[in-house]
Amino acid sequence: MNMESACKEAIALDKQDELSAFRSKFISGDDKLIYLDGNSLGRLPAESKAILERSVTIEWGERLIRSWNEDWYTKNRELGDKIARIAGATEGEVIITDTTSVNLYKLAYAALKFKKDRTRVVTDELNFPSDLYILQGLVKEFGERYELIVVPSGDGMTIDTGVLKEMIDDNTALVSLSHVAFKSSFRYNMKEITSLVRAKEAMILWDLSHSIGAVPGELNESNADLAVGCTYKYLNGGPGSPAFMYVRKDIQDNLFSPIWGWFGEKNPFDFALKYRPGEGIRRFLTGTPPILSLKAIEPTLDMMNEIGMHRIRNKSVSQSEFILRLAEEFLRPLGFQPGSPMDPEMRGSHIALRHPEAYRICKALIDPYTGNAVVIPDFREPDNIRLGITPLYTTYTDLFMAVREIRDIVKDQLFLKYSSDREQVT
Ligand SMILES: Cc1ncc(COP(=O)(O)O)c(C=O)c1O
Numbered sequence: 200m201n202m203e204s205a206c207k208e209a210i211a212l213d214k215q216d217e218l219s220a221f222r223s224k225f226i227s228g229d230d231k232l233i234y235l236d237g238n239s240l241g242r243l244p245a246e247s248k249a250i251l252e253r254s255v256t257i258e259w260g261e262r263l264i265r266s267w268n269e270d271w272y273t274k275n276r277e278l279g280d281k282i283a284r285i286a287g288a289t290e291g292e293v294i295i296t297d298t299t300s301v302n303l304y305k306l307a308y309a310a311l312k313f314k315k316d317r318t319r320v321v322t323d324e325l326n327f328p329s330d331l332y333i334l335q336g337l338v339k340e341f342g343e344r345y346e347l348i349v350v351p352s353g354d355g356m357t358i359d360t361g362v363l364k365e366m367i368d369d370n371t372a373l374v375s376l377s378h379v380a381f382k383s384s385f386r387y388n389m390k391e392i393t394s395l396v397r398a399k400e401a402m403i404l405w406d407l408s409h410s411i412g413a414v415p416g417e418l419n420e421s422n423a424d425l426a427v428g429c430t431y432k433y434l435n436g437g438p439g440s441p442a443f444m445y446v447r448k449d450i451q452d453n454l455f456s457p458i459w460g461w462f463g464e465k466n467p468f469d470f471a472l473k474y475r476p477g478e479g480i481r482r483f484l485t486g487t488p489p490i491l492s493l494k495a496i497e498p499t500l501d502m503m504n505e506i507g508m509h510r511i512r513n514k515s516v517s518q519s520e521f522i523l524r525l526a527e528e529f530l531r532p533l534g535f536q537p538g539s540p541m542d543p544e545m546r547g548s549h550i551a552l553r554h555p556e557a558y559r560i561c562k563a564l565i566d567p568y569t570g571n572a573v574v575i576p577d578f579r580e581p582d583n584i585r586l587g588i589t590p591l592y593t594t595y596t597d598l599f600m601a602v603r604e605i606r607d608i609v610k611d612q613l614f615l616k617y618s619s620d621r622e623q624v625t
Contacts, residue, residue, distance in 0.1 A: 288416065314372035
């Protein structure tokens with residue numbers, strides 16, 4: 200394969216792409232921008248922009264407080280049900296609220312209270328740091344008898360399921376894992392892990408932030424207990440859009456939120472002086488939802504439910520295989536190493552490439568001195584360039600162009616013109 204044949208192949212694959220029409224449903228300020236960071240902050244759907252404009256102008260501007268009864272009050276449950284379909288869960292099992300970190304705290308706390316005779320919590324070192332901090336804080340709060348086991352990764356990319364299994368014992372209350380690892384894209388087999396956790400009568404809490412909207416959900420199929428996830432990555436909810444949580448129906452009435460806010464009360468507008476937990480998953484709500492951010496999520500949920508997650512996943516795998524082939528051909532000779540597993544069954548929808556100069560290469564891609572195309576990936580310490588594949592709007596040509604730009608930057612040593620000083624947000 201040479202650059203010319205790779206380019207032709209990309210164009211041919213774009214022509215055959217059955218999801219290509221969805222790209223035009225997203226706002227693109229700059230048609231030439233190659234955006235490969237939808238695994239961090241998704242693009243803006245045109246319909247979200249229209250909804251926000253309508254919500255601000257009419258619902259907030261004109262209808263004011265009447266909008267609560269007209270549309271707003273039940274929105275976090277309605278959209279929760281739409282996420283449930285994407286996550287492989289059932290109506291009434293998912294609700295949108297707060298941030299991923301706060302939801303993780305609430306559910307992990309509830310699990311530790313529920314499994315009160317057990318004192319071990321298990322996670323792994325590929326998990327997102329916020330999740331690790333929340334678990335560290337909880338274990339400290341629960342007292343000296345509690346311990347947090349962080350399963351190491353031998354290769355920095357994957358977790359050996361055998362090693363994880365050995366750590367889950369009869370004293371384990373909770374196993375809290377990211378379904379897809381934020382850095383390497385390593386994906387657990389949800390069914391396998393859930394069943395081994397449940398065989399030990401412990402609870403499983405999945406963080407779906409990097410898998411929701413990227414891989415078909417299996418929460419019910421795998422009989423998972425609890426899950427959380429964010430909506431600003433593949434679900435394109437916008438910066439800081441509220442997160443979601445899932446609690447399996449049959450355990451909802453046995454679990455309690457550590458924060459008894461009024462939105463989680465049985466009927467907030469009774470203004471009862473004594474808290475009564477709300478029905479089902481509603482009891483995990485806390486305060487007033489951020490309506491504007493919440494509403495921006497809906498268009499992507501509708502697109503995904505219309506298309507079906509299996510078709511989205513098929514394109515994601517095909518695109519991942521394509522970019523991995525290009526990387527092998529054009530980038531490995533320049534010192535790049537794969538930072539993600541090669542087996543698609545063990546991956547989410549982003550690809551990490553490792554290079555000692557990853558940070559400066561990213562800077563050169565994002566802010567080229569030359570008139571070259573702008574490519575936006577992201578960088579994760581110490582040496583990962585993450586390339587996010589978002590099948591609703593990523594094209595094969597985007598992937599080809601990104602690899603060509605990376606090759607040129609390294610081949611011509613253009614990255615040397617950039618500082619290694621880290622910006623606040625990478
Ligand atoms: C896997 C994972 N978990 C948790 C978080 C934190 O989410 P939040 O900022 O909504 O608390 C992130 C943020 O990117 C994440 O990627």
